Amino acid sequence: MTRRIVRTSIQLGALTCIVFLLLFILDDRFRVLPDAIHNALPAHTPGFVITDITLATCSSLNLLSSCKLDAQKWHRVEKDLYLNKGWLNHAYIHIERKKESELVETDRVILDVKVGRLDPVTSEKNQGAERWESRSGGIWLKRTSKRHASDSVKAITAVDVLFGADAVEARPGWEILDQPILLSNPGDNQEARLTVRRGPHVPIERPTVRVNKDGKFKILQVADLHLSTGLGVCRDAEPAGHNGGKCDADVRTLEFLGSVLDSENPDLVVLSGDQVNGETAPDAQSAVFKFAEMFIKRSIPFATIFGNHDDEGSLGRLALMQLTQSLPWSLSLPGPSSVEGVGNYYVEVLSRSKSTSHSALTLYFLDTHGYSPDERQFRGYDWIKKSQIDWFKSTAQNLKNSPAHQGYHHIRMNMAFIHIPLPEYRTQEDIVQGSGTFAEPPTAPGFNSGFKQALVEENVLAVSCGHDHVNDYCALSKDPKPDLWMCYAGGSGFGGYGGYSHVIKGGYHRRVRIFEFDMDDASIKTWKRLEYGERDKRIDEMIIAQGGSAVAP
Known part of the structure; x- marks a missing residue:
């Protein structure tokens, strides 16, 4: 009987130690x-x-x-x-x-x-x-x-x-x-x-973006940086064996981005999602600072939206947006709390005259969320929700009737940025491809919530996304009248995948896309810049809008 009591006490003591150990680990490691x-x-x-x-x-x-x-x-x-x-x-x-x-x-x-x-x-x-x-x-x-x-x-x-x-x-x-x-x-x-x-906290002022004296405004779209905490590990680096096979993903990605910033000198940088590679970013703040520091030291305004990987690290979407919003030169906003998602907002690009606050160009940013909430019926990725579409349409209508828009007496233009492509990107037989590569099936959501039609109704001339790294084309629906250009920026980061050997001969080089607005003739021109190869050249340059309307290639 005594042995049984002693044995039971030992077992209880061991169990107690295990429980305390688990509580400690759960408190300090897994919470x-x-x-x-x-x-x-x-x-x-x-x-x-x-x-x-x-x-x-x-x-x-x-x-x-x-x-x-x-x-x-x-x-x-x-x-x-x-x-x-x-x-x-x-x-x-x-x-x-x-x-x-x-x-x-x-x-x-x-x-x-x-x-x-x-x-x-x-x-x-x-x-x-x-x-x-x-x-x-x-x-x-x-x-x-x-x-x-x-x-x-x-x-x-x-x-x-x-x-x-x-x-x-x-x-x-x-x-x-x-x-x-x-x-x-x-x-x-x-x-x-x-x-x-x-010393004291330095207050941050939201920058104002304005059309240049020559009537032009240039946007650099950077998609899928996939930055890590630390140097990062390259995936699918091209060309194979470059630099003796040594490739630190973030170092090479940011060196490329820096060279484009210095050569193109954009008026605004749009980061269209997956800036942070959540799986390799146990401290997302360190990853965010790496890209933000490049714009801050060059005094270039930047705006962000999120992809499906940004919030897989240490910070959720709202915390990431609050962090980004708090930085100098950031135009990023979380958007209305009543609208689904984080990062539904717009940016007004003012006219060249500094004596007025009239808007020449409106840029819309919407959160395309992450993965499908209904995998049984709609596999793959999430879609833009009704509350977002309602917000977009009411915002566009209110802006259209505002003094800032009414006071601009030239042709205004509108554009939108998202991360995950719209379902209309998927049907290749229904689109006219302008320039670029259709290299992988677009991973658009299975459910079509009708956002493309809303964009057309509110006179948005182009929408551009990221997400599918090796697609970098611009396409137009096969309608009797051209309505909306749908573009890909192409993946820019070496921390994300970079091509499929059976599709892309010679491998895929990372790239970024530029949009240049000319308010004098209400036109939009777009081109891309490569990380390797023809690095100093514009490639796939084309005009997608003229006179304030989308034009066929």
């Missing part, structure tokens, strides 16, 4: 954090300064260790420095912050942060009175007890974590540290890097 928590730290609270930073590590095998410090004192940055890839190891950055008005003489405010194995004082010319203080993870802090260190001077006022050897900072006033945080048993996780902001 899905709300979008608000993911973005909790970067939001600045005016008047706060950072007084300390520390690193908390824990192990799934040690029930006594914890990655949570006293919440009354410490604020945790909700990003596991192992990116949740460490089955045993976890680590989190914690900060201590105080209001300036509550600082006392004994409080020490952080003036500088560095990461490294050696005391930074050994490499400093002007050491100053403050000494560097060591923290775990190779973090060094320079703090001062002077109460004048404040939001408006040199004090550190916010701290965040980004990941990857190629991580960049896109927010004004922020700087990313050169060296990654030093972790024990790092494994194959991406480098975790501290990024800090000095």
